Amino acid sequence: MRYVLLIVWLGFIGYAFLLAPDTVGPDPYLRSLLTLQSDEPSLLAMFTLLGLFPLSYACLLLRTDDRVVPAWPFVIGSFALGAFALLPYFILTASGKWAERTHRIRTADSIRRSTEGTATHWILLILTMFVMGYGLLGGHGAAYHQAFDTSAFVHTMTIDFVILTVLSVYAIHVDERMQRQPAGLAWIGLIPIVGLLLYVWRTREPVQS
Numbered sequence: 001m002r003y004v005l006l007i008v009w010l011g012f013i014g015y016a017f018l019l020a021p022d023t024v025g026p027d028p029y030l031r032s033l034l035t036l037q038s039d040e041p042s043l044l045a046m047f048t049l050l051g052l053f054p055l056s057y058a059c060l061l062l063r064t065d066d067r068v069v070p071a072w073p074f075v076i077g078s079f080a081l082g083a084f085a086l087l088p089y090f091i092l093t094a095s096g097k098w099a100e101r102t103h104r105i106r107t108a109d110s111i112r113r114s115t116e117g118t119a120t121h122w123i124l125l126i127l128t129m130f131v132m133g134y135g136l137l138g139g140h141g142a143a144y145h146q147a148f149d150t151s152a153f154v155h156t157m158t159i160d161f162v163i164l165t166v167l168s169v170y171a172i173h174v175d176e177r178m179q180r181q182p183a184g185l186a187w188i189g190l191i192p193i194v195g196l197l198l199y200v201w202r203t204r205e206p207v208q209s
Helices: 002-019 030-033 041-064 072-081 083-092 109-115 118-138 139-151 154-180 186-190 194-202
Strands: none
Touching: 002 083, 002 154, 030 041, 030 154, 041 072, 041 083, 041 109, 041 118, 041 139, 041 154, 072 083, 083 154, 118 154, 118 194, 139 154, 154 186, 154 194, 186 194
């Protein structure tokens, strides 16, 4: 699996730099999205979901951050780089000595209480559903398609969203083996963000004070 993930990571990097639409001059969508001032709901929703995705991964990975390779730097990096930052973590921990568990969870108890907290999961779930509804109901498919075809930023962030969704399946599969959870839960990861949050909520454990 390590080599599959490595191929996906390198392929994504190559695609983003070599095959994404070549925008002449400044990207017409970049500034409006970074400042959350886009007039197109579907684009704004996708950009916002890419901010919520790392939070759901944080809930999954930080609660058991006990591998030789720490998860937290990759989680922090994912807020800016998405799958570009998360894939290396899963590549390194797929097998071998880097996958070994040190039996010492690095995450502070206060942060773990947040990642395991029902309130956190519900807030993220409600925000995700609201943003998805906003984008689907208020957005225009033709406008998104045009942005996807002409903007390197929109093109890359869309593919990033797809990769993060598929990666959720693998992330849950790894976690359910580590936590000795019943097999078959991984496919819920195909529901973007929501699947990760539901899995974390279902498998949460109280943090000892």
